[in-house]
Amino acid sequence: MLESSSVLLFIVFVLIFVLLLFTVLIRKNAAAVALIWHEIIREKITNFIMNQSKEQRILDFVLQNAVRGDPCSVVDTIDKYCSQKEWAMNVGNEKGIILDKTVEEVNPSVALELGTYCGYSAVRIAQLLKPGARLLTVEFNPKFAAIAKQMIEFAGVHDKVKILEGPSEEIIPQLKKKYEVDTLDFVFLDHWKDRYTPDTILIQECNLLRKGSVLLADNVIVPGAPEFLNYIRNNPRFQCTNYPSHLEYMKVKDAMEKAVFLG
Template sequence: MIENYIVTILVSFVIGSILVVVALVKLVKTNIHATMFWNEIVLEKITNFVMDQSKEQRILNTVSYNAIKGNPESVLDCIDKYCSKSEWAMNVGDEKGLILDKIVEETNPSVVLELGTYCGYSAIRIARLLKPKARLLTIEFNPEFASIAKEIIEIAGVNDKVTILEGHSEDIIPQLKKKYEVEKLDFVFLDHWKERYAPDTILLEECGLLRKGSVLLADNIIYPGAPEFIKYIRNNKHFECTTFLSHLEYMKVEDAMEKAVYLGPE
């Protein structure tokens, strides 16, 4: 009698465990929040512990071992393959990267500001399209990311056009004119903390860094979203906005980029 009771409990426990695992797998596959939690919190932390290195270091290793030195397209392709097949990472990615390419080519900028360097993926995408003597300043507050980005950008062979500024955007933007000799910005790519999109855009205006025709391009306006930025930019008569629908990098989740052309003050 007792043995039957124990067997029943064990069988129920096993079946329950299987059902929980199935439910978790289904949740991860169908819910973007669960997917990101699994990728960024659970799986990444476990992998970091086992391999004793960060995901960003693994991306650098992949580029170092597989990319063709001095070939930015090879570096971008290497990162895209790794992040789509092995570990998800917050690069702009190949799909939205084409939108970024198109707008950079249309703008043909001389001075570019990027907010959020991460591993240098988008800096490489932009820099490879810049005309001679054009420059890209990219701001990254995380020292590890900045260091890794520097190495990857050097491997891509575009380091002569890219300057990494380490620190917080709200501290560096007011220094751009005097310390970094930036008169006006032709193109700004926003891809850092989403809650900083709006205040940093306002800061760019207040510091007189935007000219008539300056182009701002903001990533991830749907996921994870930048509602305050969208509210500010679309209700501001000094900007003309266009939305480019796409998908979250390396996923089939809906996302978009917002282009805002500065029309200048009245």
């Protein structure tokens, strides 16, 4: 009886989101439709059937198909899974190339990532870091952090990466004393979009930027970070560059925003 009730509740849940999808379709918002389908409806159905999270399925695929200790193989394997099997909110290869070039240009000694998720971009950044450099990556969701830890260790870059679990607004003020950060050379923003602006302000208030520090923000078009774009582009302390691209593993238009701190 309880099992039948659970199935019924799940069917009702799916029907509600199908209705939501239909509503968005009427409004012709293709990006929102795609995200609702992949992130809510399809994922929830698959999780229910397999009794396993999408993030665990990504990790399992990497463990079974990638080469241990080879970060490029890990990144390529995640891209293969997410482009052919299930969409996931990694930065993806197209925007990943923009990320790579930015990291190479900055050549950071200390980098900060806000939003670890499964560890895709952490692996991507870490493999480009010079000897002795380090990446601090912040993840609010403990389940994602656990997946990322295994992903980073499998890729062989765990000596360069430290995962910090908790809200970004609590961890950022701790960076100087607790994690011995003087200033940040590079910051990658890829967490909750409504945290982009307050966390950028907080990073400045904590004196974590130096002249030449670079911020790179993902998904500034989809899901979108209009408040952040308005703030950063109208701030005389930053010089901005926009990089048009596409939403990870889709043809939906997206972009990344680079902001160089002028001091």
